[in-house]
Amino acid sequence: MIEGLSWRQIPLALVIEDAGNSVLYKTGDWKTHYPVVDYELCINCGVCWSFCPECAFEEVDGRFVVNRDYCKGCGICAQECPKNCITMVEEEAE
Amino acid sequence: MRRSLANFSKTLVYKRAPRHELFARGHRACQGCAPALGIRYILKAAGPNTIVVSATGCMEIVSSPFPYTSWGVPWIHVAFENAAAVASGVEAAIRALKRKGRLNPEKRVNVIALAGDGGTADIGLQALSGMLARNHNVLYICYDNEAYMNTGVQGSSATPYGAHTTTTPVGRVSMGQGYWKKNLAAIAAAHEIPYVATACPSYPLDLMEKVKKALSCGGASYIHMFAVCPTGWGCPSSQAIKIGRLAVETGIFPLYEVYHGKIYRISYEPPKGLRPVEEYLRTQKRFRHLGREAVERIQKRVCEHWNWLKMLEEMTSTEEFEERLVELCAEA
Amino acid sequence: MAKRVGIEVALAIAEAAALAEVDVVSAYPITPQTHIVEHLAELVADGELNAEFITVESEHTAMSAALGASLAGARAFTSTSSQGLALMNEIVYITSSMRAPVVMALANRALSAPISIWNDHSDVMNERDTGWISIFANNGQEAYDLTFMAFKIAEHPEVLLPVMINFDGFILTHVIEPIHMFDKEEVEGFIPPYNHPHKLDVDNPKTLGPVGLPDIYTEVKKQQEVAIRNSRKYIDQVWDEFADRFGRRYRAVETYYADDAEVVLITQGSVTEAAEVVVDEMRKRGKKWGVVSLRLWRPFPFEDLKKVLCGGSIKCAVVLDRAISFGGPLGIVMSEVRSALYSDPGRPAVVGVTAGLGGRDIKFEDYVKMYEIGEECLRTGKEPEEVVIVGLRE
Numbered sequence: 002m003i004e005g006l007s008w009r010q011i012p013l014a015l016v017i018e019d020a021g022n023s024v025l026y027k028t029g030d031w032k033t034h035y036p037v038v039d040y041e042l043c044i045n046c047g048v049c050w051s052f053c054p055e056c057a058f059e060e061v062d063g064r065f066v067v068n069r070d071y072c073k074g075c076g077i078c079a080q081e082c083p084k085n086c087i088t089m090v091e092e093e094a095e
Numbered sequence: 096m097r098r099s100l101a102n103f104s105k106t107l108v109y110k111r112a113p114r115h116e117l118f119a120r121g122h123r124a125c126q127g128c129a130p131a132l133g134i135r136y137i138l139k140a141a142g143p144n145t146i147v148v149s150a151t152g153c154m155e156i157v158s159s160p161f162p163y164t165s166w167g168v169p170w171i172h173v174a175f176e177n178a179a180a181v182a183s184g185v186e187a188a189i190r191a192l193k194r195k196g197r198l199n200p201e202k203r204v205n206v207i208a209l210a211g212d213g214g215t216a217d218i219g220l221q222a223l224s225g226m227l228a229r230n231h232n233v234l235y236i237c238y239d240n241e242a243y244m245n246t247g248v249q250g251s252s253a254t255p256y257g258a259h260t261t262t263t264p265v266g267r268v269s270m271g272q273g274y275w276k277k278n279l280a281a282i283a284a285a286h287e288i289p290y291v292a293t294a295c296p297s298y299p300l301d302l303m304e305k306v307k308k309a310l311s312c313g314g315a316s317y318i319h320m321f322a323v324c325p326t327g328w329g330c331p332s333s334q335a336i337k338i339g340r341l342a343v344e345t346g347i348f349p350l351y352e353v354y355h356g357k358i359y360r361i362s363y364e365p366p367k368g369l370r371p372v373e374e375y376l377r378t379q380k381r382f383r384h385l386g387r388e389a390v391e392r393i394q395k396r397v398c399e400h401w402n403w404l405k406m407l408e409e410m411t412s413t414e415e416f417e418e419r420l421v422e423l424c425a426e427a
Numbered sequence: 428m429a430k431r432v433g434i435e436v437a438l439a440i441a442e443a444a445a446l447a448e449v450d451v452v453s454a455y456p457i458t459p460q461t462h463i464v465e466h467l468a469e470l471v472a473d474g475e476l477n478a479e480f481i482t483v484e485s486e487h488t489a490m491s492a493a494l495g496a497s498l499a500g501a502r503a504f505t506s507t508s509s510q511g512l513a514l515m516n517e518i519v520y521i522t523s524s525m526r527a528p529v530v531m532a533l534a535n536r537a538l539s540a541p542i543s544i545w546n547d548h549s550d551v552m553n554e555r556d557t558g559w560i561s562i563f564a565n566n567g568q569e570a571y572d573l574t575f576m577a578f579k580i581a582e583h584p585e586v587l588l589p590v591m592i593n594f595d596g597f598i599l600t601h602v603i604e605p606i607h608m609f610d611k612e613e614v615e616g617f618i619p620p621y622n623h624p625h626k627l628d629v630d631n632p633k634t635l636g637p638v639g640l641p642d643i644y645t646e647v648k649k650q651q652e653v654a655i656r657n658s659r660k661y662i663d664q665v666w667d668e669f670a671d672r673f674g675r676r677y678r679a680v681e682t683y684y685a686d687d688a689e690v691v692l693i694t695q696g697s698v699t700e701a702a703e704v705v706v707d708e709m710r711k712r713g714k715k716w717g718v719v720s721l722r723l724w725r726p727f728p729f730e731d732l733k734k735v736l737c738g739g740s741i742k743c744a745v746v747l748d749r750a751i752s753f754g755g756p757l758g759i760v761m762s763e764v765r766s767a768l769y770s771d772p773g774r775p776a777v778v779g780v781t782a783g784l785g786g787r788d789i790k791f792e793d794y795v796k797m798y799e800i801g802e803e804c805l806r807t808g809k810e811p812e813e814v815v816i817v818g819l820r821e
Contacts, residue, residue: 002162008646008653013587014526015161015647016625017634023121023158023165031126047109051299052336054131055120068120075126075325076333083106089333144629148495161643164634169627172636173494173521180488184453184495184503185627187479191450191501195477197620198500204629222491225484 028055032074034089036067042086049078049087102301103363111300113139117167123157127332129339130154130238130322133296134209137236137320140306141205143168146185150178150210150219153245154238176218179226182208182233190232205310206232211322212239212253216277223317227286230314234306237279237317240324248327252277255347256396257389259381260327270389271381275396280353283317287356289423290316295348297323297339301362305352312424321348329380341375346401351408355423358416359407372397429607429673436567437462437600439608440506440532440592443574445476446609447530447618450501453481453492457511458544459596460534464506486511490518490529497527498635500626502578505529508596509536509543509550516554522589523558524651525636528581528621529589531559532574534596535696535749537785545786546596548695548749551724552759558651560590560658561724565681565699567604570594572675575609579618580665586658587623593724595697597786609673617672655726662723679723680731684710685741688717690801693746693764695721698789702747705794716798719744721760729767738773743801748781748814757781757814778804779814793817 002025012018036049043064050058050065057072058065067078079087101107117138124131134154138145149155149172158165159172173181186206192198208226210219215237223235242260243249250263254272259265263272284291289312294302302320309316323339325332342348346369350362372394376382385393410416434442441463444452452471454464470476479496483489486507493503507515512533522529535551537543551561560580564570570592577590594600625633639647662679670676683703685691692702699720706716719735721728736744746761756762758779768774780797783789796817804810 003640003642006643006646008649011643011646011650013625013650014524014635015637015639015643017159017162017164017637018625019164020632020634021117021119021165021167023119023163026121026123026163028121028123046106048105051105051108051112052132054124054128054135054335055122056116056118056135057120071120073126075128075335076331077127077336080333081105081336143632146499146627146629156638159634159637161637161639164637166634167632169629169632170634171495171498171627173491173525174517177488177491177518180483180491181495183481183483183488184451184492184497185499187451187453187481187492188496188499188501188503191477191479191496192499195450202629221484222488225488228484229482 027070028073029070032072032092034074034076034091035069035072036078036087037090038065038067039086040064042084044084046083048081048083052077052081098362098364102304103298108299112136112303115139117143119165119167121163122165123160124153125326125332127325127335129296129324129335130240130320131157133238133302133320133322136296136299136302137207137306138168140303141207141310144203145205145207148178148182148185148206148208150214151175152211152214153240154209154211156245175214177222178208178210178214178219179222179233179235182206182235183226183229183231186231186233205234208233208235210237211244212237212241213243213251216253216279217251224286227283227288227315227317230288232314234309234316234318236320238320238322240322240327242327244324244327253279256393257382257385259384265384270384280317280319284353284356286315288315288317289313289355291353293319293321293348293350295321295339295343295350297336297343298350301350330378334378338375338378341370341378345370345372345375346397347372347375349401349404351404354420358411358420359404361404361408369398369401429609429613431605431607433603433605434608435462435601435603436570436594438466439567439571439606440574440594441466441470442608443571444504444530444532445470446611446614447575447578448502449478449504451479451481451493451496451503452505453483453489453496453503454505455483455486455489455507455511457486457508459536459600460506460508460532462600463532486515487518490515490522493529494518494522494525494527497529498525498623498627500621500623500628502621503529506532506534508534509538512550513538513553519554519557519559524647526587527589528587530574530577530581531589531591533591533593534600535593536596543785546598547784547786549751551591551593552750554591555725555759558588558655559725560588560655560662562590562592563695563722563724564592564594564599565697565720567599567602567606568675569677570599571606571608572669573677575614576665576669580658580662582621583661584624586654586661588655588658593696598697659726677722679728680735681720681722682735683718685717685719685735687715687740689715689740690743690745690798691717691719691741692794692797693719693721693744693760695724695749695760698747698749698783701789702794705791709795709798714798727763727767732764732767733771736775737768737771741775743776743778743805745778745780745797745801747797748779749783751781751784761814776804776810778811780817781814782817787818789818
């Protein structure tokens with residue numbers, strides 16, 4: 002986004018007017034492991050959503066699904082899940 | 096002492112927390128960053144009518160690398176030691192503008208100053224004290240990860256006794272931080288501001304309730320938020336929430352509130368008594384070198400502090416104090 | 428109707444800020460500007476000025492709070508000197524680079540050590556590179572007028588830069604001078620309401636003060652540099668408007684008998700008027716001397732100075748510095764003037780003198796000595812490298 006930006010084009014005093022635009026930066030490639038939810042055991046309590054510092058869990062069709070674009074693989078969800086139905090699985094090398 | 100345990104339930108969080116996120120994903124915090132989680136809930140409680148003033152530090156750097164920002168509310172960062180000073184100016188501006196009719200006087204605008212332990216206990220203490228003394232309508236939240244984490248884990252005056260940091264390293268002739276952690280909540284309470292509290296992101300509902308109380312207390316308020324830092328403390332990132340809970344359960348970081356500098360209310364008392372501090376200390380590399388003597392010293396201090404809090408709570412729970420509390424809250 | 432009153436200059440400066448209807452005053456006491464702060468507190472306490480007065484606990488906080496208030500949409504004012512300015516230095520830089528139109532009244536006072544409460548320019552010279560617009564007042568009326576106008580300059584949408592108004596501590600602050608003071612009605616509409624395009628606003632959330640990585644920092648500084656250069660246009664505009672409306676004219680470079688002078692003294696601040704008295708007297712004795720007062724310090728008035736000094740009768744410009752750059756070009760203003768004229772073939776010789784450090788009185792004979800140093804330079808044809816400290820006891 003900055004590449005090629007002339008001094009004439011930058012905002013006054015570098016103000017960022019687009020609130021919350023960090024969503025454009027995908028931190029998902031940080032992770033070495035990602036959470037896999039066993040939906041058979043999942044009771045939809047929302048603890049994974051509650052304690053994710055990245056807010057990577059989204060509610061999709063009544064289930065909590067991790068958005069791998071943002072998940073950093075910290076493993077808090079797996080640790081906190083009351084049903085232990087989340088496993089951290091190693092990412093495949095690309 | 097009747098205490099509500101609902102705020103300390105894990106599964107109730109999803110049920111009771113607002114869905115709206117004002118701290119956007121894509122921030123550059125480390126994996127397992129507890130203060131980043133804390134900010135999610137601080138903003139959920141404060142809502143969109145909030146201006147956040149940040150000091151230089153982890154939460155500022157990770158959330159605002161131009162051209163990206165994770166802040167969904169108006170946000171300003173100026174320097175390291177002056178979050179409270181800038182917030183004082185912002186709050187005074189809002190007051191003046193409301194009085195002069197340039198801002199809707201009915202519209203509530205929260206001002207939250209956010210700084211780390213370094214930017215509060217050390218370099219920021221003067222500005223904090225000034226802001227509290229003048230009783231600006233500002234909530235100051237210190238996220239305490241117990242060191243200067245953003246610059247690579249150097250010791251601050253909030254670094255606990257015995258902890259290894261790069262400037263209080265464990266070496267042949269040193270066992271880590273040689274003095275006891277500064278009690279910032281007590282310093283804030285000494286200013287006799289309407290509301291002081293300690294909180295932990297491991298208990299989001301409790302944190303949110305305290306933020307709400309602070310924002311409606313009518314004057315200056317201070318929340319000291321425990322901030323587990325897996326990177327700096329040497330523990331797996333997945334343990335961030337668990338270790339926060341352990342800190343509370345062992346009494347290392349008790350959760351309580353102080354009203355008007357005098358009235359103490361403990362928020363959470365572990366049902367089966369305090370767990371031994373060793374359970375908390377052994378989870379982190381920064382304490383791994385501590386021998387039995389040091390651990391005993393820490394245990395003694397923790398028990399002393401806890402008993403002191405319980406005593407203060409008991410002393411200020413009389414009918415007289417309850418009445419006085421109602422009076423003071425009405426004045427604000 | 429403007430009344431001409433005998434008033435302590437410091438109080439007049441406070442009145443100027445009140446006249447401009449500041450919203451937030453955040454200032455800390457320090458000699459010799461304390462009366463400004465006290466008077467503003469009085470005006471607020473009596474309900475005469477509808478503003479928030481923050482009794483800050485240090486100058487660092489004073490500037491931080493003024494910055495916060497300014498970016499929250501309030502017209503903010505502060506005042507300081509010497510050590511206070513040095514303490515808030517970090518935030519002085521940030522105020523200009525965050526484009527907050529704060530106005531600061533600066534009572535020039537010497538920097539420690541040794542501790543001195545008396546007047547020289549070491550405090551303002553330390554803020555040279557901060558990106559603030561910096562203007563010198565030579566007497567009480569100017570201090571009053573310029574402080575009032577500062578808000579209009581600072582808040583101009585094409586400027587949005589903080590402004591510091593310099594006036595000599597004690598020599599101006601503590602004297603009672605006859606000053607024409609405006610009524611509110613007279614200045615109605617002169618300063619438009621303040622509106623920062625990127626203020627902190629819950630209805631339009633923005634992020635102010637992000638991290639500037641190496642790939643963007645340079646561009647921001649260029650933007651800032653262009654802004655302060657361009658501000659010249661708007662400073663002149665405000666001064667023109669003021670002259671048209673109220674009759675008193677201010678210029679970036681003021682001259683006194685410079686048209687046919689051979690040697691001129693370049694001054695800043697109250698020494699200007701003292702030098703003018705010397706010129707009056709010495710002209711009677713046949714000396715062709717003049718005074719050139721460098722009112723606008725930043726943005727530096729390159730063209731104006733060239734026009735006054737080059738290609739005319741002036742053969743030597745003696746620059747009076749009131750501060751020292753240790754181990755460097757002793758004369759700060761001198762080296763800037765010399766450098767500004769460097770490429771002009773019609774430039775005069777530029778010689779430096781330093782005087783009045785730490786509040787030392789500059790006597791009539793001292794001024795004469797300064798001019799004579801200039802004449803000596805013309806006689807020998809040599810521009811001395813040494814900056815003479817006039818009045819030094821050898």
